Every structure is written in C-alpha cells, then in structure tokens.
Amino acid sequence: MPLFHKNIKSIHLAAIILIGLTCLTTAISYSPVIFKFASPLSLTDINPSLRLFSIIIIVLMTMIKGIKIVDVFMEMRDTPKQWRRFALSYPIIIPLVLALILYL
Amino acid sequence: MQQLALIDEPSQQPSELSQSKLPGDIAMWLVIMMELTVFALFFIGFAVMKRLEPDMFLQGQHTIHITIGLGCTLSLLLSSYLVALALNEAKRGNNVKVAKLLRGSLCLAFVYLIAKSYEYTLLINAGFDLSTNDFFTLYFLITAFHFMHVILGCGILFYLHQQSRKQFYGPNEHQGFEAAAAYWHMVDLVWILVFFLIYIAH
Numbered sequence: 001m002p003l004f005h006k007n008i009k010s011i012h013l014a015a016i017i018l019i020g021l022t023c024l025t026t027a028i029s030y031s032p033v034i035f036k037f038a039s040p041l042s043l044t045d046i047n048p049s050l051r052l053f054s055i056i057i058i059v060l061m062t063m064i065k066g067i068k069i070v071d072v073f074m075e076m077r078d079t080p081k082q083w084r085r086f087a088l089s090y091p092i093i094i095p096l097v098l099a100l101i102l103y104l
Numbered sequence: 105m106q107q108l109a110l111i112d113e114p115s116q117q118p119s120e121l122s123q124s125k126l127p128g129d130i131a132m133w134l135v136i137m138m139e140l141t142v143f144a145l146f147f148i149g150f151a152v153m154k155r156l157e158p159d160m161f162l163q164g165q166h167t168i169h170i171t172i173g174l175g176c177t178l179s180l181l182l183s184s185y186l187v188a189l190a191l192n193e194a195k196r197g198n199n200v201k202v203a204k205l206l207r208g209s210l211c212l213a214f215v216y217l218i219a220k221s222y223e224y225t226l227l228i229n230a231g232f233d234l235s236t237n238d239f240f241t242l243y244f245l246i247t248a249f250h251f252m253h254v255i256l257g258c259g260i261l262f263y264l265h266q267q268s269r270k271q272f273y274g275p276n277e278h279q280g281f282e283a284a285a286a287y288w289h290m291v292d293l294v295w296i297l298v299f300f301l302i303y304i305a306h
Contacts, residue, residue, distance in 0.1 A: 007192050015185040022177050022299075029304045030170060055305075062300045066293055073188045073289045075127045075282075083126055094144055094297060101151040102305055 014072035021061045028054055052103075059099045066091020128283030136290045139253070143294045146249070147301055150242045157238060164239030165306040167232065172223040173303035176216045177295060180254075183212035184292040187261070190268075191285045197274035206265040209288075213258050220251055243302060250298055253291050260284045 031054075070091060071077045076084045126133060154161040190205035227233075227240075234244050264284055267273065273281055 004192060004196065008189065011185065011188045011192070014188075015181070018181045018185075019178060022174070022181065025300070025304055026170065026174050029306065058300070058304060062296060062304075065296050069184065069289055069293045069296065073184050073292070074286055075188075075191075079126050090140055090144075091293060091296075094147060095300060098147055098151045098297075098301055098305070101148065101155055 010072050014068045018065055018068055021065050025058050025061045028058055055099060055103055059095050062095045063092050066095070128279060128286045132283035132286055136286060139290060140294070143246075143250075143297070146242070146246045147297060150246065150301055153238050153242060160237055161239045162306060164237070164243065165302065167227070167230075168243065168303065169223055169226065170303055172219050173299055175219045177299045179212045179215040179219065180292050180295050183209045183216070184289050186212065187285050187288050190264075191278070191281055194268070194273035194278045194281045195275060199268045199271045199273055202268040202273060203265055206261055206268060210258060210261050210265065213254060213261065216254060217251070217258070220247065246298060246302070250291070250294055253294070257288050257291050260287060 067088060070087045071084075074087065076087045079087075186205045186209040190202045190209065193199075193201045193205065224244075232240050234241050261284070264281060267280075
C-alpha cells in the first residue's frame with residue numbers, strides 16, 4: 001500500500017478511536033451504575049472496587065487518546081526513537097501522576 | 105548526512121528514510137515543550153488542590169457543564185483530524201484540498217470558542233468567577249489559558265489557509281505546515297488532559 005494511503009488510513013482510524021474513547025470516558029464517568037447507590041456529591045458511598053476499576057479504565061483511555069494524538073496526528077511514529085519516547089512520555093506520565101495525586 | 109547514508113543503502117524502504125526527521129521545526133518543538141510544562145504545572149496544582157479540598161472541587165465539577173465540555177473536546181479532536189489530513193495533502197501539493205480541510209478545521213475551532221464562551225457566560229451569570237473559590241480560580245485560569253492558545257492556533261490555521269490558496273505547499277515545501285500542525289495538535293493534547301482533570305475525574 002502506498003505510504004500516503006497508509007497515513008490517511010491511520011489518521012481515519014485514530015480519529016474514530018479518539019471520538020469513541022472520548023464518548024466512552026464521559027459515559028463511564030457519568031454512568032448511572034456508578035452513582036446508583038450514591039448520593040450525587042459523595043465519593044465515599046460508591047462501591048470502592050467499581051470506583052477503582054472506573055478510574056483505571058478512564059486513565060488508560062486518556063493515555064491512549066494522548067498516544068494517538070502524538071503518534072498519528074503529530075506524526076511522531078516515524079521520528080527517531082528518542083524523540084518519540086520523549087513526546088509519548090507526556091500523555092503517559094501526566095495522567096498517571098494526576099491519578100496518583102487524586103486517588104491514592 | 106544520515107539521510108544520505110540511508111539513500112545509499114538499497115534495502116531501506118521509503119518509510120525508513122523519513123525516520124531521521126522530526127516533523128516541523130526544532131524551535132517549534134522547544135515552544136511546545138515549554139507550553140506542555142506550564143500546563144503540566146497547572147494540572148498538578150489543580151490535582152493537589154482537589155486532594156486538599158475534595159468537597160469544594162466535587163461541587164464545582166457538578167456546577168460546570170459536561171455537555172459543553174464534551175462538545176469542546178469533540179470539536180477540537182475533529183479539528184485536529186482535519187489538520188492531520190491537510191498536512192498529508194500539503195505534502196502532495198494538493199493545495200485546493202488543503203484549503204478546504206483548513207476551512208473545516210477553522211470552523212470546528214470556532215465551535216470550540218463559541219461553546220467555551222457560552223459556558224463562561226453561563227457560569228458568570230450564575231455568579232461564579234475567579235474569586236468564588238479555589239476550584240473556580242483554577243478552572244478559569246487553566247481553561248482561559250488554553251482558550252488563548254486556541255485563538256493563537258486559529259490565527260496560525262488562517263495563515264496556513266491563505267498560503268495554501270497561493271499554492272504554496274508541495275512535496276519540498278511543507279516544513280512550516282508541519283510545525284504549525286504540531287502546535288495545533290499540542291493544543292488538542294492539552295485539552296484532552298483538561299477534559300480528563302476538570303470534567304471527567306470527579
């Protein structure tokens with residue numbers, strides 16, 4: 001497959017993944033299942049294991065979205081490895097650090 | 105030098121030839137790194153304050169509008185998508201298509217600007233401002249700082265659009281476009297984290 005068409009295909013795929021994950025994270029975050037037995041403004045009433053699972057999923061999805069933007073949209077996939085790793089460290093490390101500060 | 109060495113090597117594929125190049129200008133990447141560092145400090149500050157005052161931040165997050173946040177995210181993602189497509193067309197010298205894609209991207213960026221302005225109006229009319237509490241101080245600071253980046257990005261996209269109308273871009277003339285596109289994707293990347301921290305992580 002020519003390089004141009006391969007690039008276009010990966011951009012389309014990345015856009016679908018980004019939009020899908022954005023809608024999914026919003027749905028999980030505001031899911032009525034999570035808040036079924038909780039008062040609207042209390043985190044302590046939420047089932048702890050369900051809460052942890054939701055947090056892990058949302059953080060992972062945020063990381064994937066960032067990786068897609070860096071790798072596909074910014075075209076870092078084809079750059080020297082050290083530049084790519086440096087650019088990818090941001091969408092991986094920052095959500096992880098934020099999640100650790102917020103939830104640990 | 106490295107590229108010449110690769111060209112001499114007959115087994116190298118075209119995709120491997122492009123591996124030694126960073127998209128855009130090194131100066132733009134330095135700017136991007138600085139911007140990302142500033143935003144990272146804002147994010148860590150927000151997270152620490154939220155840890156210290158969880159109830160205030162939870163109430164604040166229930167006050168802001170998730171549907172507007174989601175709309176802003178989708179419009180920026182789609183705008184970035186169109187810029188990525190435009191860059192590929194610019195590399196082929198298809199300037200007519202580049203101009204069309206950039207017009208679409210600018211329209212989506214304006215959707216973001218209108219939606220965010222509407223959210224600010226709603227919050228200010230409801231009596232919330234920078235001095236309300238720590239949540240709203242950080243909320244307005246982070247989102248307004250990002251908002252200014254989007255305005256600057258719109259100016260850059262408009263410049264790219266005007267250049268593409270002059271048939272400027274081609275296989276050997278797209279480095280400036282790459283740098284501008286990298287900036288616009290950085291704005292998108294930052295918003296993904298703003299959306300996670302302010303709207304989603306509650």
